[in-house]
Amino acid sequence: MTEALTPKAGQLPPRIQRVNPVAFSLSVAVAAFVIWSMTTAGPSPDQLARGLPNIGNILSRMFPPDFERIDRILWSLFQTFQMAIAGCAIGLVLSVPLGILAAEGLSPHPAIRTAARSLIAVFRTVPDLVWALIFVIAVGLGSPAGVLAIAIDVMGFAARFFAEAMEETDKGPREALSALGANRLGMIMSAVLPAAAPSMIATSLYCLEKATRASVVLGLVGAGGIGVELKVAFDLFAYQTAATIILVILILVIAVEQTGGWLRRKII
Amino acid sequence: MNVVAFQQTAPEGAVSPARSGLPAASVRGLSKQFGTGPVIMSGLDLDIHHGSRVAIIGANGTGKSTLIRMLVRLVEPSGGDIRLLGEDVRKLDAPGLKRLRSRVGFVFQRHNLVTRLSALTNVVHGVQSRMSGPRTWTQLLAPREVRAEAMNCLERVGLADKAMARIDTLSGGQSQRVAVARMLMQRPELVIADEPDASLDPKSGEEVMATLAALANEQDATLIFVSHRMEHAIRFSERIVGLGGGRVALDQPSDTVSEAELTRFFHHD
Numbered sequence: 001m002t003e004a005l006t007p008k009a010g011q012l013p014p015r016i017q018r019v020n021p022v023a024f025s026l027s028v029a030v031a032a033f034v035i036w037s038m039t040t041a042g043p044s045p046d047q048l049a050r051g052l053p054n055i056g057n058i059l060s061r062m063f064p065p066d067f068e069r070i071d072r073i074l075w076s077l078f079q080t081f082q083m084a085i086a087g088c089a090i091g092l093v094l095s096v097p098l099g100i101l102a103a104e105g106l107s108p109h110p111a112i113r114t115a116a117r118s119l120i121a122v123f124r125t126v127p128d129l130v131w132a133l134i135f136v137i138a139v140g141l142g143s144p145a146g147v148l149a150i151a152i153d154v155m156g157f158a159a160r161f162f163a164e165a166m167e168e169t170d171k172g173p174r175e176a177l178s179a180l181g182a183n184r185l186g187m188i189m190s191a192v193l194p195a196a197a198p199s200m201i202a203t204s205l206y207c208l209e210k211a212t213r214a215s216v217v218l219g220l221v222g223a224g225g226i227g228v229e230l231k232v233a234f235d236l237f238a239y240q241t242a243a244t245i246i247l248v249i250l251i252l253v254i255a256v257e258q259t260g261g262w263l264r265r266k267i268i
Numbered sequence: 269m270n271v272v273a274f275q276q277t278a279p280e281g282a283v284s285p286a287r288s289g290l291p292a293a294s295v296r297g298l299s300k301q302f303g304t305g306p307v308i309m310s311g312l313d314l315d316i317h318h319g320s321r322v323a324i325i326g327a328n329g330t331g332k333s334t335l336i337r338m339l340v341r342l343v344e345p346s347g348g349d350i351r352l353l354g355e356d357v358r359k360l361d362a363p364g365l366k367r368l369r370s371r372v373g374f375v376f377q378r379h380n381l382v383t384r385l386s387a388l389t390n391v392v393h394g395v396q397s398r399m400s401g402p403r404t405w406t407q408l409l410a411p412r413e414v415r416a417e418a419m420n421c422l423e424r425v426g427l428a429d430k431a432m433a434r435i436d437t438l439s440g441g442q443s444q445r446v447a448v449a450r451m452l453m454q455r456p457e458l459v460i461a462d463e464p465d466a467s468l469d470p471k472s473g474e475e476v477m478a479t480l481a482a483l484a485n486e487q488d489a490t491l492i493f494v495s496h497r498m499e500h501a502i503r504f505s506e507r508i509v510g511l512g513g514g515r516v517a518l519d520q521p522s523d524t525v526s527e528a529e530l531t532r533f534f535h536h537d
Contacts, residue, residue, distance in 0.1 A: 172380035181370030182396035189405045190393045194382050
């Protein structure tokens, strides 16, 4: 954006250096677009003035939380977590070979690498809720659709990071195994995966956290889990029950995040 | 424990240079140029006889490492012929090259071990020269005889007590000796070492070179090593080949040259 000016001996450099007119114009254009987006798509001051009391009203009607149906809610939460675990496990297992195929230097052919990268990009670009809608149509309402949606979403995230972790491993052990006549699979399993393991485990734990959060909302589109309970509670204006559901979801998400963080620190 | 055989039987169809009387390595008119860069090697000829111990020396950039890497096509030559252990290296297809590499032990300047794994697992990896599958990926899954052989190799380099230690807990010298043990696990007919003493302190470097030379001597195996340390070149080889100007510029028995002469060769070159 700026061109460096060399200060003369004994002189302080100018506070603002020479500005590149093209870069400056682009910056102004970006700033203008941000402000325009906020004014057209964002809430108006009038909407905010009317909306905030409504939020306060809903929050006040949520308290105290109603624990009457806590056993059913906890069971539903447990099923949601199972959905996250299953989807995450399937996604992570499939991410390993997909990551290998997408990794430079490990993929058997550049065309296969491009295909694997493209597939990962598709998985990552389409939101999990859209995958859930697709799988609800494909396999019907319920947790199987949620598990598949989570698995695809996890693959879009984990396979990319797995590929990068494998690419970043020390090339020396690979070369040594190649020099002694090891085959490609032996080289990957013996030298690449063990070296990439800490990074891959950290990614996997993050995926579990992400899958837990996703599993909660997938129910809103009929893909099973506690999201269905939450939607029904709001539809019936049972805000105190909704508060209980939100509370247990919060506890689950925090527990998973804290456990994941602790495990990451232990492993890395 | 039984001593591990250093030399394995050549794969079916391969010609043993020892039996045929052919040199272990024979290079004719070898040349190398990386892209459009300077010509590193031009018309290099060299014969290395079976069972001999040869030190390759030369100033930086004279192509020592490139030469020994080209012997097993870790670097592709630009021209010339290479015969190694009776094989025409440049004509080998991928499976043929894999078979040839399985007969050649390569020790690198850096140990090139998987640092998060144990010494024993790293040594077990050496068996991938003749086996494949999950049983060769970790000592946990390795068959009993493979584990025993790997332990034997570690014992021969004096590191049996470190078998379960992770590589990142070992010293540089110990790690390089584990790399030598991995090479032993391969049961190679020919050993190539690319400055195995370079990244080590003088004492550790001496230990590693002594281990390599002793093992080669013990089994009458061919040893080709690159070293920048003149005392190692003289002490651990029986022939010194000096590279300069892209060719062999010095070729003498080790017992006829002094460190001072070799140092002059470097400066002259």
